[in-house]
Amino acid sequence: LATLLNAGAIHNTRYHSLSIHLRPICRNAICSLSSLELRQSIDLVYDYTILGSRNWSLRKLFGQGIMSSCPLAISSTIYIETTSNATNSFQLSPTPDEYITSTRGGFVNEFAKYIIKDKPMTIAATYPEHHYYTVNIPPPxxxxxxxxxxxxxxxxxxxxxxxxxxxxxxxxxxxxxxxxxxxxxxxxxxxxxxxxxxxxxxxxxxxxxxxxxxxxxxxxxxxxxxxxxxxxxxxxxxxxxxxxxxxxxxxxxxxxxxxxxxxxxxxxxxxxxxxxxxxxxxxxxxxxxxxxxxxxxxxxxTLPTPDFSMPYNVICLACTVVALAFGPLHNITTKRLILKVNNDNLLSKMKKIGKKLFGVKED
CATH class of the missing domain: 2.60.40.740 (Immunoglobulin-like)
Structure with a gap:
């Protein structure tokens, strides 16, 4: 079952549910010995409009087929209910290993049984081109x-x-x-x-x-x-x-x-x-x-919820103010203003004026 749990395929369904059931059971008829039973199940409801067609397969529903049987299980079996074949017929591929008829509470249901073996397999159902929609009877x-x-x-x-x-x-x-x-x-x-x-x-x-x-x-x-x-x-x-x-x-x-x-x-x-x-x-x-x-x-x-973005805004504002104030304060406290001594004589000044007039570049 775990090999079919593809997150992308599961979350594309209309409804999905995972459940774990744990209960004590009796080992014999007089219940002198007991054990713990763990049952895991997954329920998925697909929509034909999402699938694009009424034809389905395990690879199309779960993203991959069945690679092998469960190594911890005595047997691995798949049951497909075929009761609706009387009104909406479909063809299963490959052919089931067995067909089962069950009568329960006065109602007859039919199932197709597949026995999973140690080799990859997939199951597909093909419907005819024309489909007749019946009235859905609500549950009791x-x-x-x-x-x-x-x-x-x-x-x-x-x-x-x-x-x-x-x-x-x-x-x-x-x-x-x-x-x-x-x-x-x-x-x-x-x-x-x-x-x-x-x-x-x-x-x-x-x-x-x-x-x-x-x-x-x-x-x-x-x-x-x-x-x-x-x-x-x-x-x-x-x-x-x-x-x-x-x-x-x-x-x-x-x-x-x-x-x-x-x-x-x-x-x-x-x-x-x-x-x-x-x-x-x-x-x-x-x-x-x-x-x-x-x-x-x-x-x-929705409960009354405070504005959790306010601390973030306050932090951003405080950091901006500190950054703007820190630069000038750092320059004032770490640098000294010293008057530059001008040692240029008359000859050097004349050279600078001549270079500017004649466009001579300094090396």
Missing amino acids: LYANQYKTGYGQQKGGLVTKIYNNHWTPLDVVLLQNLPWYIPIYLHTMKIESNGIPMIPLQMIYKPGKVREKSHSLELVLRLPSKSTTSIKFCFDYIFLKWQEYPPDANHGFYIGSTIISALLPLGRNYTGIPQDGSLYADSFNASRNSYLVQVRTEPVVI
């Missing part, structure tokens, strides 16, 4: 977050959760805010389709200045086909000049809000089950419910 649960207010005195934060499922969903909202954004709990308003609602449970831990952040956790029951908004107000405070980051005028990032829920259906669900470690463990892994975590986009706020 998604959310976003944005800032309200103006100026640098008071502001607000709004989190909207969309439930497109036909049944109510119980969700857990977790939000951590830095200590330099004091929030007012009495200003919090929760509305679902414009109707006020009360959370099933609420845990609020206020923060302390320069010690710990604010923590807010809510348990909500979202009605079916609803849009629920959580609003509250906060203040902007002044920081010490040592507490500002190098690029203070860029602003401060507020972390994403985490929304957790158990979905009753497995459509477009690719999460690995709790008792599995590999992506292959999610094939034909139907459950009564499926845990999903949705993270909103981070928000940038």
